[in-house]
Amino acid sequence: MTQSNRRRLLPYLLLAPGIIWLVIFFVLPMIYMGRLSLETGTLGNFQFNWQFSNFTDSLSAYQTQFLRSLYYAGVATILCFLIGYPLAYAIAFKSGRWRNALLFAVIAPFFTTYLIRTLAWKTILDDQSPMVNLLSTLGLAPDGRVLATSGAVIAGLTYNFLPFMILPIYANLERLDMRLVEAAKDLYSNSWTAFRKVTLPLSAPGIVAGTLLTFIPAIGDYVNAVFLGGTQQSMIGNVIQAQYLKVLDYPTAAALSFTLMAFILIAVLVYIKFAGSEALMEEEAR
């Protein structure tokens, strides 16, 4: 083999194991799931026969859970933004020598297991906890309960995905050219106007990235609904998990997973179209 041939082949040799792994264990499973979603029959005897009604049937049977997941994930994403943006801003511009300590605090939740973090919220929101006592004294928890309410599940989702909102916004703000803000102030805009007209639009790529990183895992989540919710709070993730692992109705489960993925894809495309195709392009170009 000549030197130049070897040089041309080298990248393919380096890539081969990874590409093969991803094709066999990421792309191929999607195809298998597509096939499974179009089968009919009972356990042990599934037949492939282009059963498209699996999609329509499962969607109409579980549309409540779909809409609920959309609602929970949507509210959690908005809350993450409202809580996360000021914090990201403070870390980027106001933290001084505390910056690393604050960043550490933001990622610290990742150092404990996701399930155990959620379990900690179950402890905090338990019927007999001081927090819930306080809330019911203030009349904010009508039946003296927070667990098994929509609020509890949304709170759990918000907490668990908050760092995914903060970090991209922080990364974006940190690179922001402060001279632009100074220019705005020199041109007699007050702090708030300068923020609204300069800082906020310039941080759009971070906001878009943070929103996607929060919304996508939140809408498919079922851990928070299991630990913090009740039967009235089950999300589409709970349905898919139960259909695959308990009911063993694989075609329905596969159809639901596909619908969820299509749903997310559409939501993301619509969002990007309206909220920041340019912002995302800009990020891509960096």
Place this chain on the structure above:
Amino acid sequence: MEAATAARPLPPPGETRPQRSWRWLREHAINLYSVVAIAYMLIPIAVIIVFSFNDPVGKYNLVWSGFTTQYWGDPFAITELTDALKVSLELAALSTLVSTIIGTMMAIALVRHQFLGRRFANVLIVIPMATPEIVIGASLLSMFLLAGLQTGFMTLLIAHVMFCISFVVVVVRSRLIGFDRSLEEAARDLGCTALQTFRFITFPLIAPGIIGAGMLAFALSIDDFVISNFNSGTTVTFPLYVFGANQRGIPVQVNVIASMLFAVTVFAMAFTVIQQRRAEKMAAVRPIDE
């Protein structure tokens, strides 16, 4: 006095006390807010650690009922829990090893070489990170079902390597991009072979990136619940044990082990940060454009 005046304007004359407090509050609002927000992020961690010293009545460790160090004295008393932890550690170690090697090779190919199909490779690496875990878990299970493969440790390993690869590529790639290639050229000029250049120049310089990527892969693997939930068969990992125990009551040892894992991760983090700083000093031979 001059300096102080320049740093912050003097309060307007005739300002009353409440006015002054209000101004102070307005100026420090964002800092006060940060303190509250950070407390919110840290409270659950504090709860986990505090409740590892709880002496619960009954099976549920949810209500504070007295201090004890009993469970710290015997963290591995529950066999199923300890076994699950062992499975998790073994799984995380193996998937870290495999995904770090595969991912590093991919990152090198993507940064260092121009070739046909580069775009396709990039897309294939990004998409798994944007796919919800539940869809990845469900699709893998669909394939294993249709292929008639028994789920268990092997399928868990396959799944974990799969979702770790993309993250390894991203981390190592960012390290390679900030790399000064003239160091390699110098080594070649001084008579190093390609392999020697890699061994003595390239590898030591990207090693912090590889270590960081490996740690990320380890953390992702040991923390994974959703994908494992679908593909574990009868194998039980630490998060799967916790999920199962949720119905039967969670032993205090879960909190003890979680606190230990937290401490270990914090130390590992600190260690890498120090290593990274040292490597940056090493790489600082080149002019840094700041």
